[in-house]
Amino acid sequence: xxxxxxNTMTRSKEQFVPLxxxxxxxxxxxxxxxxxxxxxxxxxxxxFDMIRTYxxxxxxxxxYITNFTDVDxxxxxxxxxxxxxxxxxxxxxxxxxREDIEGLGVKPATMNPRVxxxxxxxxxxxxxxxxxxxxxxxxxxxxxxTSKFPEYGKLSGQNLEELQFGIRIxxxxxxxxPEDFVLWKAAKPGEIHWHSPxxxxxxxxxxECSAMxxxxxxxxxxxxxxxxxxxxxxxxxxxxxxxxxxxxxxxNYWMHNGFINIGDEKMSKSLGxxxxxxxxxxxxxxxxxxxxxxxxxxxxxxxxxxxxxxxAEKSVERxxxxxxNVKHRLELTEAGxxxxxxxxxxxxxxxxxxxxxxxxxxxxxxxxxxxxxxxWVSLTNLTLTDNAAAPADLAALLVAYDEMNALLRLTDxxxxxxASEEVERxxxxxxxxxxNKNWSRSDEIRDELSAMGIxxxxxxxxxxxxxx
Numbered sequence: 001x002x003x004x005x006x007n008t009m010t011r012s013k014e015q016f017v018p019l020x021x022x023x024x025x026x027x028x029x030x031x032x033x034x035x036x037x038x039x040x041x042x043x044x045x046x047x048f049d050m051i052r053t054y055x056x057x058x059x060x061x062x063x064y065i066t067n068f069t070d071v072d073x074x075x076x077x078x079x080x081x082x083x084x085x086x087x088x089x090x091x092x093x094x095x096x097x098r099e100d101i102e103g104l105g106v107k108p109a110t111m112n113p114r115v116x117x118x119x120x121x122x123x124x125x126x127x128x129x130x131x132x133x134x135x136x137x138x139x140x141x142x143x144x145x146t147s148k149f150p151e152y153g154k155l156s157g158q159n160l161e162e163l164q165f166g167i168r169i170x171x172x173x174x175x176x177x178p179e180d181f182v183l184w185k186a187a188k189p190g191e192i193h194w195h196s197p198x199x200x201x202x203x204x205x206x207x208e209c210s211a212m213x214x215x216x217x218x219x220x221x222x223x224x225x226x227x228x229x230x231x232x233x234x235x236x237x238x239x240x241x242x243x244x245x246x247x248x249x250x251x252n253y254w255m256h257n258g259f260i261n262i263g264d265e266k267m268s269k270s271l272g273x274x275x276x277x278x279x280x281x282x283x284x285x286x287x288x289x290x291x292x293x294x295x296x297x298x299x300x301x302x303x304x305x306x307x308x309x310x311x312a313e314k315s316v317e318r319x320x321x322x323x324x325n326v327k328h329r330l331e332l333t334e335a336g337x338x339x340x341x342x343x344x345x346x347x348x349x350x351x352x353x354x355x356x357x358x359x360x361x362x363x364x365x366x367x368x369x370x371x372x373x374x375x376w377v378s379l380t381n382l383t384l385t386d387n388a389a390a391p392a393d394l395a396a397l398l399v400a401y402d403e404m405n406a407l408l409r410l411t412d413x414x415x416x417x418x419a420s421e422e423v424e425r426x427x428x429x430x431x432x433x434x435x436n437k438n439w440s441r442s443d444e445i446r447d448e449l450s451a452m453g454i455x456x457x458x459x460x461x462x463x464x465x466x467x468x
Contacts, residue, residue, distance in 0.1 A: 003058065003361045006299060007225075008231060008254040009155055016253065018222050021206050023061045025217040026052060027251075028227040029209055029234065030066040030112065033093040037100045037277040037303055040260045044227045044377040046290055047298045047364075048258045049106040051225070054360055063218050066109045068094055070116050071202055076191060087116070089245055100277045104129050105286040105409040110214060115208045117159060117216070122203045125211040125245070126183045126196075138174040140186030140199045143179050146179045149240040155254060156232035174333050181237050181246050183207045206237035209266045214242070224251035258301045275304070287320075287410040288313040294366040294408060319373060320411045322380040326397050329384060333391040339348055345383065355360065356404050361392040364407070373404055421453055 007045040018024050028048045031041060052064045067073075070090035079086045094112075101108070101294040115122070125143055129135035136147045137292075146152045153159045182204040187193035213221060226235065242250040249304065262275075282287065293310040296302045323373045341349075359368035380397050383389050405411060430445040449456065 001285070001358055001361045004363050005140055005253050005255065006363045007252075008256050009251075010093045011157075014253070016222075019220065019252065020061065022059060022443070023447055024054075024055050024063070024064055024223065025221040026064045026223040026225070027209070027213050027217055027221055028064070028066045028109075028224075028451060029230055030068050030109075031093075031097055032069040032072055032074055033090045033097060034078040036096055039275045039277060039280060041298075042104060042277050042289070043099070043260055043293055043298075043302065044225070044257050045106055046104060046293045046297075048225050048255075049101075049363055050294065050366065050407065051223075051255070053107070054364065056325055059408060062110075063217065064110045065212065067212055068097075068112055068114045069208065070094070070114045071192060072115075074109070076407050077110075079380060088211060089115075090114075091407040096278065100281070103281045104277070105290055105412065113212050113216060114205065118208065118212055119203070121211040123184075123194070123196050125214070125241075126203070128205060128245055129183065129241060130197075132245065134241070135183055136176065137198045138176075138200060138371075140184055142175055143175055143180040143186035143276075144183055144237070144241055146181070146240065147175070147177060148454070149244040151243070152179075152240045153236065155236045156240050158232065181206060181233065181329060183241070207241065209234075210238050213238075214246075219246045220248045221251050223253045225255040225257075228256045228258055230421060236355045241315075258296075260304050261300045263306050278313045283465070284309050284313060285316075285412070285414060287316045290408065291316050291370070291410050294359060295370055297363075297365060297367055298465055299363075316410050319377055322377040323398070323411055325384055325393050328387065330391060333394070339390060339392045341392045341396040342390060345379075347391075347395055348379055349376075349396055352379065353400050360407070369404070370408065373408070373410070376401055408457055423449065 005011045006013050015385065016039075026048075031037065037045075047063075048066075052062050054063050068090070070154060071086055075086045075089055079089045098108075128134060129144065130137065130142060133145070135142055135144050150338075184198055184203055185201050185207075186198070187200045188204065191202070193202055198286050213224070214415045224235065230256075277289075288309060289312075292304075292309055293302070295312065295315075351352060352372050355375070356369050356372035359365040359372060362368075376397070380401075383393060383397065426445050426449055430442050430449075433439075433441040433445065446456070
């Protein structure tokens, strides 16, 4: 089965064919760095990291760009509140962003270009639009002529008449038409600014991504992504200003993830319901947060609650327990994973993994892919009921899980190894204390392990531990 992607532009699933075989050019709009990442920001970060990873697993070299908007009205206001500079504000929150994505098990992008470091590119892009008559200067500002791009509205499915009456558009006497949007803003007194052919100022929001995409990926890219809230006006405006200038499609596939809702309301900082990722990470592991995000299809709305994260945590624990149990059994096998995998296990594992990939190739259907992981859990638990399970079968179970988990990243082997080392150290100390009849220390360690969520169990193969 060939990979199918839902293209927002055509409102249909299409077979994914990259511009260049084996290479994918992908741009996802990044954060405006004036505050900490909230759970709504985390969804596109995890979703498009998953998409990028799966494209790589299919054998593609992915050049993945996500930008930092490090100057705009919000940053200027934040700098005033903090009594510091825009540059210092952006640096604080870029570092916090990097810490959060690492804590979510997300790989760094190929590049993170910043607006403040791309000013020459942005000014040149605007100048080309002005020189070709697609933009105009008015009072030190520069605006895009939406009427010069007849297809304006094609991405969001709206037309100019609807935009004039049904969409929020700032009323500004400097515009020739209300729906025209700003490319360059004249600087207000005391504001951060750059020199341009139209005077001192700074770029509008939409132009930065067009300039960065062209510079770092080319005039046409394979995938342009972001949250559903960016479809209009941000992506619509990007599309218009790029395509009117190049005469080519900006992106062959446009992808948008759905909103996160809290209660019955769409997540919004203005509603005060923005939960910070750095706080959520204090309570829940990366795998739990990733499970929560990926257990709903990326295009569907996602309802957030503490209970939903607790439920995700229990589900990940069930997967982790199966993985730990099969590893434990394999470690106890003196001969190691010799011999051939039994036909029965091989056939069932092949079907599970094939189903996993079939779901992923159907527009990255992670909920059904996770169902395939639970099919693996069931097969693993059934196999482990046989005390004589062949080592080769146990090893094959782990290979299959590793293939699926390499994409989903629900359990973190490095994190588990660190935790396991500490648990094993305490267990060894407890065994020594019991040997020396130091019952008080033995009880202390038992209580310490219990507080860590660890249960000790006697098995035919000896004492082992598991998490509650």
